[in-house]
Amino acid sequence: MDFMKMVAEVERLYPVERLERAKARLRAVWERRMPPDRMPFVYIGLPAPPDKEAFDMWDGICSNERLLEEQLETIIDRAQVDDDYVPSLSPGCRQGTIPTAYGAIEQRSADHTWVLPMLRDPKDVYDLGHPDFTREGVAAELIDRVRFFRAATQGRVPIQMADMQGPLDLASNMWGTEPLMMAMYTDPDAVHHLLQLMTDAFIEYVRLLDEAAEGDMVPIHCMPVNWMPKSAGVALSEDLLAVISPRLYPTFARPYNEQVADAFGGVVIHSCGSVEHNLMLLAGTRGLTGVNFSATETALPVLVDRVGGKAVIISHYGDVRCNDLPKLTPEEHVRLCMREFRRAGASGIILVMPLGVERDEMLAMNPLVKQLTQMSGA
Numbered sequence: 001m002d003f004m005k006m007v008a009e010v011e012r013l014y015p016v017e018r019l020e021r022a023k024a025r026l027r028a029v030w031e032r033r034m035p036p037d038r039m040p041f042v043y044i045g046l047p048a049p050p051d052k053e054a055f056d057m058w059d060g061i062c063s064n065e066r067l068l069e070e071q072l073e074t075i076i077d078r079a080q081v082d083d084d085y086v087p088s089l090s091p092g093c094r095q096g097t098i099p100t101a102y103g104a105i106e107q108r109s110a111d112h113t114w115v116l117p118m119l120r121d122p123k124d125v126y127d128l129g130h131p132d133f134t135r136e137g138v139a140a141e142l143i144d145r146v147r148f149f150r151a152a153t154q155g156r157v158p159i160q161m162a163d164m165q166g167p168l169d170l171a172s173n174m175w176g177t178e179p180l181m182m183a184m185y186t187d188p189d190a191v192h193h194l195l196q197l198m199t200d201a202f203i204e205y206v207r208l209l210d211e212a213a214e215g216d217m218v219p220i221h222c223m224p225v226n227w228m229p230k231s232a233g234v235a236l237s238e239d240l241l242a243v244i245s246p247r248l249y250p251t252f253a254r255p256y257n258e259q260v261a262d263a264f265g266g267v268v269i270h271s272c273g274s275v276e277h278n279l280m281l282l283a284g285t286r287g288l289t290g291v292n293f294s295a296t297e298t299a300l301p302v303l304v305d306r307v308g309g310k311a312v313i314i315s316h317y318g319d320v321r322c323n324d325l326p327k328l329t330p331e332e333h334v335r336l337c338m339r340e341f342r343r344a345g346a347s348g349i350i351l352v353m354p355l356g357v358e359r360d361e362m363l364a365m366n367p368l369v370k371q372l373t374q375m376s377g378a
Contacts, residue, residue, distance in 0.1 A: 001065060003152045006072040010157065013079035014087055022084040023227065029312055029347045030232045030289070038373040039341060040084040041334065041350040042225050043366075044316070046077060047359040064148045067092075072157075081366055083352070086158075086227035088218050089149045091142045091209075093163030098201050099173045100137030102128055117176035122183055122190035125175075128197060133205050146212040159213035161206065163221040166236030166269070167256035168244070170198035177240065184248055191252060199256045203263045206234055222270035222292040223316065223351055232289045232312075233266025241282065242273025242297075249281050261287025268312075274298050274322035279306040290314060295333060297322040300340050308346035316351035330357060330365060334372045 025040040062070075068089065075087045096106040096115035104118040119125060133139040142162050149159055165173060171194045172180050183191050210217040220228040220235040228235070236257070244253060261267035268290035269282065275298050282291065283306055290312035293303060297320055303313060315337050317328045328336065330352050337350045352369060354362050 001069050003068060003072065004154065006069075006076065007153050007156050010072065010075050010079075010087055013076060019086055022086055025084055026086075026227050026349065027229055029349060030229055032312075032347070034347055034375060038370065038375055039338065039347065039350060041352055041369055041373050042085050042223075043078065043081045043083050043352045043354070043362065044223055044225055045074060045354060046081065046362055047354045047357070049077075049359065064145050065152075067145070068149055068152055075157075080363065082370065083366070084227075084349075085225055086218075088158040088160045088224075088227070089153070090160040090221070090224040091145045091149070091162045093221070093224075094138045094142070095165065095173055096138045097142060097162060097164065098133075098137075098139060098170050098198070098205060101131035101133050101139040101201075102137070102174065104137075104174065106138070115173050117174060117179070119175040119179075119194075122187035125190045125194040125197070128194075133201075133208055139205060139208075143208060143212045146209060150212070150214055150216075155214060155216065158216045158218050159209075160218045160224050161209055161221050161234065163224065164202065164206065164234075164236055166238045166260065167195050167198040167202060168238055168240050168253045169236075170202065171195050172240055174198070177243070181244065181248070184252055188251075195252065195256050199259050202236065202260060206264070219264070220268055220290075222268065222314065225351075226314065226349065228268070228290075231265060233261055233268060233287065234264040235268040235270060235290070235292075236260060237270045239270075239272050241269070241271035241275045241278055244278070246278055246281055249278050250284075254281065254285050257288075258286045261285070261289075266290075268292065268314075272297065272320070276302050276323075279303060283307045283310045292316070294318050294320070295336060296320065296325050296328055299323070299325060300336055301343075304340045304344045304346055308341075308344045308348075313341075313346060313348035314351065315348060316353055317355070318353065319355060330355075330362070331368065331372075334369055338372055 025035040028035040071089050099115045105116045107114050220226050266287050266289035270292040288311045292314040295315050296317045317333045
């Protein structure tokens with residue numbers, strides 16, 4: 001496979017002028033300014049052409065060569081969409097990235113790869129060593145992939161950070177969600193010890209990823225089509241935000257996220273599920289620069305009111321719905337975002353998902369989305 005021929009095609013389809021326009025909008029949002037012409041939006045890809053075989057790029061079931069080929073093909077294919085996408089390559093999304101370096105085991109079931117908790121007793125947390133993330137587990141695999149991507153493209157395509165769970169989710173993957181949350185009451189010292197280990201591991205590993213990317217890492221993964229300047233910090237996933245109580249969150253989550261923010265100059269937090277019960281506490285996170293939630297799981301008006309004045313809102317939507325929130329079409333989601341952003345004088349990034357919409361429809365609605373996201377108008 002001639003990867004450099006594909007890279008040259010990417011550069012032809014995404015000239016510097018196009019990228020600078022997109023980055024100007026995105027940078028304005030991250031700097032808490034209004035964008036120059038319209039709110040930035042990014043298509044989460046296009047539905048594959050009818051003759052293209054479905055491809056699962058996230059669960060470690062293909063070679064680096066095949067993964068790179070697929071991503072470059074996707075970047076080339078989506079160039080016909082006029083949005084604010086900035087090409088980059090993603091090393092992947094694996095729950096076992098950090099835990100497997102400590103010895104946790106991955107298990108594949110239902111077309112997904114899970115990590116099995118390895119801690120059985122509170123005292124086990126004190127026996128955890130310090131793994132070499134460049135040599136052990138999925139952590140090493142993804143670093144090797146980043147190096148391969150850089151070499152195969154001669155460093156001409158930026159690298160997205162891997163989809164990284166934050167300290168709380170890492171602790172949950174290591175111990176199990178229910179045992180971890182029970183231990184917050186029965187063995188809080190052990191929980192704090194584990195959370196500190198996971199915080200240190202997160203910070204170390206993100207720095208190793210950036211080093212492997214030769215400093216050309218895009219420090220966000222939610223979603224892995226977004227662009228964010230390094231001045232905004234780094235992103236982490238904290239799906240336990242949806243289930244942990246407001247009583248526990250300030251003690252067992254926020255301080256560790258603040259350490260991440262201190263290390264990188266800011267933190268962007270993603271969670272699936274309904275997180276309305278923790279939004280006020282989340283907004284109080286020192287160094288919070290952005291949040292990413294689904295508008296069909298967490299009510300966007302509530303999110304904008306509680307967090308919009310503190311951080312950039314990245315809104316997407318999905319098939320999962322919580323608390324009787326309505327199902328959204330792509331157009332309905334864009335209109336909802338613009339209505340709420342205008343109401344609150346907030347800015348954000350709108351992710352347009354190809355759910356329940358055919359490829360031709362997604363392409364045809366592109367002019368409408370551009371019109372709807374103009375800074376003036378209804």
